[in-house]
Amino acid sequence: MAQAVDTTSTNAEMPKTKPASPWTLAFRQLRRNKIAMSGLIVIIMMFLICFVGPFLSPYSLETMSGPSNKGPSASHWLGTDKLGRDILLRVMLAGRISLLVGLVAMMVSVAIGSTLGALAGYYRGWVDTIIMRFADIMLSIPALPLLIILGAVLSDIQVPPDQRIYLVMFLLGFMSWPGLARLVRGQILTLREQEFMQAAEVLGLRDKRKIFRHLIPNTIPIIIVVATLSVAGAILMESVLSYLGIGVVPPTPSWGNMISAANNLIDFKKRPWLWIPPGVCIFMTVIAINVIGDGLRDALDPKMKK
Amino acid sequence: MTEPLLEVNHLKKYFPIQGGIMQRTVGHVRAVDDITFTLNKGEALGLVGESGCGKSTTGRTILRLLEKTEGTVKFKGTDLHELSRKELRAMRPKMQLVFQDPYSSLNPRINVGTAIGEALVDHGLVSKHEIRDRVKEILSICGLAPYHIDRYPHEFSGGQRQRIGIARALIMNPEFIVADEPVSALDVSIQAQIINLLSDLQEQKNLTYLFISHDLSVVEHLCNRIGVMYLGSMVEMAPREELFARPLHPYTKALLSAIPVPDPTRKSERIVLQGDIPSPANPPSGCKFHTRCPFAKEICKQQVPKYEEMASNHFVACHFAGEF
Ligand SMILES: Nc1ncnc2c1ncn2[C@@H]1O[C@H](COP(=O)(O)OP(=O)(O)OP(=O)(O)O)[C@@H](O)[C@H]1O
Ligand code: SF4
Ligand SMILES: [Mg+2]
Numbered sequence: 001m002a003q004a005v006d007t008t009s010t011n012a013e014m015p016k017t018k019p020a021s022p023w024t025l026a027f028r029q030l031r032r033n034k035i036a037m038s039g040l041i042v043i044i045m046m047f048l049i050c051f052v053g054p055f056l057s058p059y060s061l062e063t064m065s066g067p068s069n070k071g072p073s074a075s076h077w078l079g080t081d082k083l084g085r086d087i088l089l090r091v092m093l094a095g096r097i098s099l100l101v102g103l104v105a106m107m108v109s110v111a112i113g114s115t116l117g118a119l120a121g122y123y124r125g126w127v128d129t130i131i132m133r134f135a136d137i138m139l140s141i142p143a144l145p146l147l148i149i150l151g152a153v154l155s156d157i158q159v160p161p162d163q164r165i166y167l168v169m170f171l172l173g174f175m176s177w178p179g180l181a182r183l184v185r186g187q188i189l190t191l192r193e194q195e196f197m198q199a200a201e202v203l204g205l206r207d208k209r210k211i212f213r214h215l216i217p218n219t220i221p222i223i224i225v226v227a228t229l230s231v232a233g234a235i236l237m238e239s240v241l242s243y244l245g246i247g248v249v250p251p252t253p254s255w256g257n258m259i260s261a262a263n264n265l266i267d268f269k270k271r272p273w274l275w276i277p278p279g280v281c282i283f284m285t286v287i288a289i290n291v292i293g294d295g296l297r298d299a300l301d302p303k304m305k306k
Numbered sequence: 307m308t309e310p311l312l313e314v315n316h317l318k319k320y321f322p323i324q325g326g327i328m329q330r331t332v333g334h335v336r337a338v339d340d341i342t343f344t345l346n347k348g349e350a351l352g353l354v355g356e357s358g359c360g361k362s363t364t365g366r367t368i369l370r371l372l373e374k375t376e377g378t379v380k381f382k383g384t385d386l387h388e389l390s391r392k393e394l395r396a397m398r399p400k401m402q403l404v405f406q407d408p409y410s411s412l413n414p415r416i417n418v419g420t421a422i423g424e425a426l427v428d429h430g431l432v433s434k435h436e437i438r439d440r441v442k443e444i445l446s447i448c449g450l451a452p453y454h455i456d457r458y459p460h461e462f463s464g465g466q467r468q469r470i471g472i473a474r475a476l477i478m479n480p481e482f483i484v485a486d487e488p489v490s491a492l493d494v495s496i497q498a499q500i501i502n503l504l505s506d507l508q509e510q511k512n513l514t515y516l517f518i519s520h521d522l523s524v525v526e527h528l529c530n531r532i533g534v535m536y537l538g539s540m541v542e543m544a545p546r547e548e549l550f551a552r553p554l555h556p557y558t559k560a561l562l563s564a565i566p567v568p569d570p571t572r573k574s575e576r577i578v579l580q581g582d583i584p585s586p587a588n589p590p591s592g593c594k595f596h597t598r599c600p601f602a603k604e605i606c607k608q609q610v611p612k613y614e615e616m617a618s619n620h621f622v623a624c625h626f627a628g629e630f
Binding site: 194195196198199200201202203204205206209213214217218220 | 411
């Protein structure tokens with residue numbers, strides 16, 4: 001029998017080692033990257049502070065918790081704003097919104113970008129033409145002016161602030177899918193010619209399975225890298241929009257609109273506690289996410305290294 | 307007589323060559339150029355020929371991984387190239403392919419259990435609960451261990467990967483398997499194991515093989531019939547013993563003479579072919595082999611020799627078949 005002749009493959013006594021998937025290997029490499037790991041720690045801290053911190057605060061947003069426009073003190077570590085609200089609490093709650101906007105925008109962008117990119121690369125022909133023309137058009141329109149117009153429209157039709165943040169999330173996500181779609185499409189075009197895709201065809205697998213189980217998982221390294229970086233992009237863009245008063249609008253706090261509230265010379269010069277904390281948060285979060293993204297790129301796809 | 311399992315009739319596959327700034331079609335690579343043969347159930351047909359002569363293209367066009375240019379391929383009486391995508395998908399399990407390259411033919415991100423079992427589930431032939439048992443069963447039939455099921459392809463050697471590829475084809479319970487040089491990427495010691503496995507499986511399951519190889523000695527052990535290809539055409543096809551004992555085509559003779567003979571009493575005059583293989587985009591006129599044939603005459607340059615049955619079940623395409 002076949003087993004008898006083969007000594008290399010069947011060795012029942014072989015110890016059972018844990019299967020090392022390509023992911024495990026990549027994760028090990030990421031763990032050795034000190035810069036990326038510090039970025040990860042910063043992000044985890046940021047999430048903890050923003051999502052757990054407010055429960056530990058003695059103050060609440062609705063009520064004035066102290067005298068207005070006071071600098072940092074023992075009772076208000078980061079001071080108070082002109083309505084007498086605690087800045088630390090506001091920064092933490094704004095962080096929830098900003099981080100959430102970044103994450104949801106990223107997920108929207110990944111869902112649209114990877115699916116459309118994969119469909120374009122797999123079916124080619126007119127499907128490809130339509131999707132990629134649309135992506136080209138979106139890429140050629142500068143994002144900021146378009147978002148400013150859309151933001152103004154949102155203000156004009158008077159969307160309530162609490163629903164508005166969802167619209168901002170989806171808008172930001174929708175603006176950033178074409179770049180990812182292009183990358184995914186490019187990879188799928190080469191992947192679909194691989195022999196394992198002929199194997200999938202000869203086995204009679206459904207298109208759905210071929211695309212979502214065989215092709216897209218092979219593009220996940222690139223998707224993860226782009227997705228991570230796009231969280232930073234979305235947070236930054238949200239801050240810009242909110243600073244301009246057309247993203248997340250008060251009373252919902254966000255880092256961008258907190259800075260915007262200090263948008264006059266007196267606040268800027270005399271009351272730095274109003275704008276430094278949200279500014280530092282934006283800066284640290286964006287830098288941390290970017291170094292994680294770079295670390296992931298090195299760990300997942302060595303070929304992408306510059 | 308019962309109906310043959312596979313009937314290939316005047317099959318042609320031309321690849322367009324694009325050229326110029328307009329990317330117009332400036333010519334064709336005649337990868338498969340008018341091939342006809344039948345295959346009965348339980349047979350193993352070996353397809354041999356030099357690299358680039360169109361063996362893989364023949365196999366893939368038969369399985370309709372490539373669209374034909376002309377001709378018909380009938381599998382159990384159904385013309386595969388006439389089927390809709392849906393009908394073809396339903397036929398897929400019955401005809402499988404084993405690949406040459408055990409590395410690129412396995413998806414690196416899919417573990418062994420899924421790679422082997424997913425198609426049965428996708429076709430709705432086996433439920434998700436039963437599939438692991440089926441995969442384990444097939445793994446041990448193919449000489450692998452059940453605990454390999456959760457591993458990824460990169461954890462296996464070339465020979466083991468080839469067994470995974472065979473298991474993946476076999477679990478579909480196919481009637482017909484195209485094996486496209488399944489051993490040429492492997493070490494010689496492993497080659498014999500894989501060939502033994504394929505031959506055991508054929509016996510147990512009454513499989514029908516189209517076994518592609520550039521090496522006659524590999525085909526010799528497994529196949530009861532052998533076809534020889536040159537530049538996209540079949541030049542000779544005969545039962546194994548007949549082909550080895552009485553080759554009628556000069557090209558077959560040259561191939562046979564290149565096999566090292568262990569028996570020193572058997573005379574072995576090595577026929578060395580002169581010149582390079584012509585391009586299949588621009589094959590020689592008349593008999594495509596005339597540029598390299600040691601026996602070529604004037605007529606060979608002008609007239610295409612007919613592919614005819616010279617002896618029982620022995621087909622050959624040469625003006626002077628067996629005359630030398
Ligand atoms: N997709 C393709 N597009 C254009 N030409 C092709 C394509 N596939 C194969 N060919 C050409 O068709 C001819 C036959 O190729 P094929 O792969 O069938 O040969 P083969 O006999 O299998 O060779 P090998 O032993 O190297 O595998 C070659 O000249 C090759 O260049
Ligand atoms: S037909 Fe002529 S050239 Fe062709 S194989 Fe026969 S003898 Fe040689
Ligand atoms: Mg080949």
